[in-house]
Amino acid sequence: MILKKFNSPGGNEIIIRKATLEDAESIIAYSTLILKTFSDVVLTTPEEFHPTIEEQKNWINSFNNSDTGFLAIAESNAKIVGIIHFETHKKKKASHTGEFALAIHPDFHRQKIGEELLLQLISFAKHNPKIEKIILNVGEHNSKAINLYKKLEFVTEGINIKAVKQPDGKYTNNVQMALFSH
Numbered sequence: 001m002i003l004k005k006f007n008s009p010g011g012n013e014i015i016i017r018k019a020t021l022e023d024a025e026s027i028i029a030y031s032t033l034i035l036k037t038f039s040d041v042v043l044t045t046p047e048e049f050h051p052t053i054e055e056q057k058n059w060i061n062s063f064n065n066s067d068t069g070f071l072a073i074a075e076s077n078a079k080i081v082g083i084i085h086f087e088t089h090k091k092k093k094a095s096h097t098g099e100f101a102l103a104i105h106p107d108f109h110r111q112k113i114g115e116e117l118l119l120q121l122i123s124f125a126k127h128n129p130k131i132e133k134i135i136l137n138v139g140e141h142n143s144k145a146i147n148l149y150k151k152l153e154f155v156t157e158g159i160n161i162k163a164v165k166q167p168d169g170k171y172t173n174n175v176q177m178a179l180f181s182h
Contacts, residue, residue, distance in 0.1 A: 006112070068088040157178050
């Protein structure tokens with residue numbers, strides 16, 4: 001299901017749509033690229049990510065069969081250039097909140113793709129009475145992402161000190177931000 005079409009500032013036609021089972025192999029390849037390219041900012045290491053196509057299809061289905069989960073991809077020329085996924089917390093007392101992950105292809109930064117994917121998630125949450133709060137964690141050094149989140153009215157809730165331990169033994173602090181959808 002197509003959620004939005006737009007032309008990026010770089011002149012590319014971008015299609016944002018819900019992911020389907022047919023995207024499983026492409027999502028694996030895209031995720032592998034993201035994990036290798038941005039290993040300093042993503043939590044999962046490339047060595048930890050090795051789903052089978054069947055496991056990836058099950059992951060996609062978990063969103064498609066959920067009334068509070070959201071999974072969308074951005075494409076340019078039938079290639080994935082962005083992905084966002086959101087899940088609410090499983091515990092009943094926290095089920096009104098959820099967290100998302102967003103990743104944009106390195107060749108497509110500054111093309112409004114991240115913003116458009118986030119706007120789709122925000123719209124989904126605002127129309128879903130079960131979702132009251134969208135949460136994210138971002139490395140405090142990722143100023144481009146933090147500025148985008150602030151632009152979309154996310155507020156800083158706190159800093160998670162030494163939240164991530166890099167392979168070289170250095171620590172990264174994370175900024176926790178949130179947006180109230182209701």
